Amino acid sequence: MVNTGKPSQGCGTCRARRIKCDERKPTCFRCQKSKRECTGYRNQLFLRRLGSGKGDIINWSQLPSAGNMDLYQSDWSNSITNVTYRSVSPPETIILAPPTYGISTSIEEEALCHFINSFVLLPCKGNSRSYMDFIIPAMKAEKSLISPGTSLNTAVMAVAMAAFGNRRRYQLVLAKAARQYAKALKQVNEALLDPELALEDQTLATVLILGVFEAFTGTNTLLNGWSSHAEGAAMLVKMRAQRKLLSPLGRVLHIMARSQLIVNCFVSSTPPPLGVGWWMQLGTKDGLPCQVARLNLETATLHAKANDVLAEAAMNPSNTDSIIEVQTMAQDLETKFRDWELSQTPEWSFSSVAWVDEVDVSRLEHSPSFPGRLDEYKDISIATAWCIMRSNRIMLGAGIVRANAWLHPDEDYRITPEYASTARISKNLIEDIIAAVPIFLGNFPEAFTRNRTPEIEKDALGGKSSLALFIMWPLFIVTISDHTTEDQRKWALGRLKLIAEEVGIRQASLFTQLTIRVPSMFIYKDRVAKEEGNAMAKVKCLKMALAKSKGIGKDAEHVLAGILGCK
Incomplete structure (x- = not known):
């Protein structure tokens, strides 16, 4: 293969602009000064591999186009809950493939590095909790539950490519993310059929990561998909409660599932399954x-x-x-x-550390801070x-x-x-x-x-x-x-x-599309229910909310109904 020279260790933004990066961590000063987003640094492991001349050339023409994506229907409904899976629609502005910046790296490596730099939180001093740090071993080529071929590995790659594709508006990367997602769903369904695998940390972690994928890629169906994964994770936690001991990772995953569950309860107007006391014993x-x-x-x-x-x-x-x-x-x-x-x-x-003066109302929507105090x-x-x-x-x-x-x-x-x-x-x-x-x-x-x-x-x-x-x-x-x-x-x-x-x-x-007002819409529904019955109250309340939330689809209507208790 052609020698690509020494790979740049600069951040992605500086490499794209073809300027020298000061390589400051966690974000470079050049990006801060120019008010650009610093997209982070590539992993040193594969930079060393690329520098040794062992990088792979990616044939972008072999990647599937979004137009050829199938609609995926999972048999997940037979095991835990119902979700309809679909191809990922890219943003309006489309770039067919990412620039190579004069160096050939795999899309998986670029996407994973972007994802870990941008979305994975590691514990630090004090009371800090980590977030998705269990995917880090993949970057270190360690043998773990996220080793290549595992359902968690597939799910992480799906999320990483979705985040990368969304941020850069790469259509082909989003298409590949959807394929990885479908593969991860298939692997999860297979694991759920196995009494042992269904209770493994890997299976619960995969379901939680698939919920993150929905947050990144969904259209109007995204809260339905996210809620279904949150409910699925809750049921897996219930199944896993048969175990007397939890691994340290298992406890972290249970707390992550509990956090998703709380929001889902408000989205669906349903109580936490198994009760408060049961969920509190996990944390x-x-x-x-x-x-x-x-x-x-x-x-x-x-x-x-x-x-x-x-x-x-x-x-x-x-x-x-x-x-x-x-x-x-x-x-x-x-x-x-x-x-x-x-x-x-x-x-x-917490403490107030700064004050923001009045902002022009015409620019308020784009202002990074609202007039008033800032807390730290x-x-x-x-x-x-x-x-x-x-x-x-x-x-x-x-x-x-x-x-x-x-x-x-x-x-x-x-x-x-x-x-x-x-x-x-x-x-x-x-x-x-x-x-x-x-x-x-x-x-x-x-x-x-x-x-x-x-x-x-x-x-x-x-x-x-x-x-x-x-x-x-x-x-x-x-x-x-x-x-x-x-x-x-x-x-x-x-x-x-x-x-x-x-x-x-x-x-x-x-x-941003859901025009809801509380408690006034709840009160309206309750008063109609007194006079005309609960069924008619649900219809009228949802109709009012839909009239205010113009242009939303049937799936968003389902979300509105859940939040307002109109199902």
């Missing part, structure tokens, strides 16, 4: 993280219960007692959340826990107002003390979420970043695209709350669009 027992996880599960459980009770209840003493019970439980949970806030240790506290946290897991808690607490407040509106149908619920209290709390929670968003999307002001000490800079939270995954749900809750100002809503929608278009996580795109 760590350490104070604050354990407490907030339990509160989030209890909130999801109460949300589902409120939807069931309020939807079916006619005005009679028995039902009134049930609604009062729901409202009391919600108020008790709110008190527990406040107590949790007051019990914070210095490590779990000591660790990304702490920031994530706070923001997820806040979003669930906003939904809890909606439940309190909803129950009170049912109990006092002749009053305007917006002038009640319960509404005033909930509005005040929710507005503060919304401001807190907004103040935290820049650290997830790497948008801290340059002056603040420049003045940081080397030690703090080393552990900075920005620069990882995976952080966008963690803030999507809180941003979505901001967009649907009745207590959000129109400027705040416009800005939050802009951040979701950025996550979809620039980070390449298309689940965020669907969130």
Whole structure:
């Protein structure tokens, strides 16, 4: 083969621009200075292999075209749940193949390096949790559950190529990602037929990674696919509970499944299967993280219960007692959340570190920060826990107002003390979420970043695209709350669009299409149910939401129905 010379160790952005990279970690200064995204560095292992002249030439013409992709139908429905699989539609702007920058590397290597650099989080000092770090052994050529040929290896390559293809808009890479996805599904289905393999860490890890794939690649079906994988992971965790001991990885996977489950409960208006206590036995027992996880599960459980009770209840003493019970439980949970806030240790506290002056309204959607304060946290897991808690607490407040509106149908619920209290709390929670968003999307002001000490800079939270995954749900809750100002809503929608278009996580795109308002839409449905029955209430509420969410498809309609409890 032709000698390609010494391979560049610069970041992908500098190599694409054909300029010298300063190779600063985690992101190069040239990219920061020019306000470009630093796409990271290639793995040293295959750089050494390429430098030795053993690189492979890829024949791009042999890759399948998206037009020839089949629609995949999995028999997953016979084992755990129903999902329809499809080809991955590329963005409007298409590049047929990535540039080689004068060097030949395999698409798998490029994609995997981009994915690990952008989306895998490794533990660091303090209270940090990792995210998908179990795929790292693949880069080190170690024998592991992600060795070549395993279902997890196939799923990781599918996600890596989907992330790479979405970010670079490479049609052929997206087509190959879809093929890898279909292969991983086939391998999972085969594993589920084996009583031993079904309980292995590899199988659960694969299902969780396939859920990540759905977040990256889905169109309007993505939340259905993501929810199905979340439900499948929950059922696998239940099956695995037969084991007396969990491996360290198994415990991490169970916690990851629990985190997905909490969001899925709100998306589908269903309670956590097996109950709160069962899920809490899987995680760590350490104070604050354990407490907030339990509160989030209890909130999801109460949300589902409120939807069931309020939807079916006619005005009679028995039902009134049930609604009062729901409202009391919600108020008790709110008190527990406040107590949790007051019990914070210095490590779990956050601080305001900058102030953003007024932004031109015409540019608000594209502004990296909303006018007001910016908050900093000591660790990304702490920031994530706070923001997820806040979003669930906003939904809890909606439940309190909803129950009170049912109990006092002749009053305007917006002038009640319960509404005033909930509005005040929710507005503060919304401001807190907004103040935290820049650290997830790497948008801290340059002056603040420049003045940081080397030690703090080393552990900075920005620069990882995976952080966008963690803030999507809180941003979505901001967009649907009745207590959000129109400027705040416009800005939050802009951040979701950025996550979809620039980070390449298309689940965020669907969130921007769903025009929902809570608690007002819940209250509308409950009042129609009293007069015309639950079935008609579901029809009318969904019709109203669809009229506001213009241009969405049937699959998005299914998602709307789930969130509003209209299934």
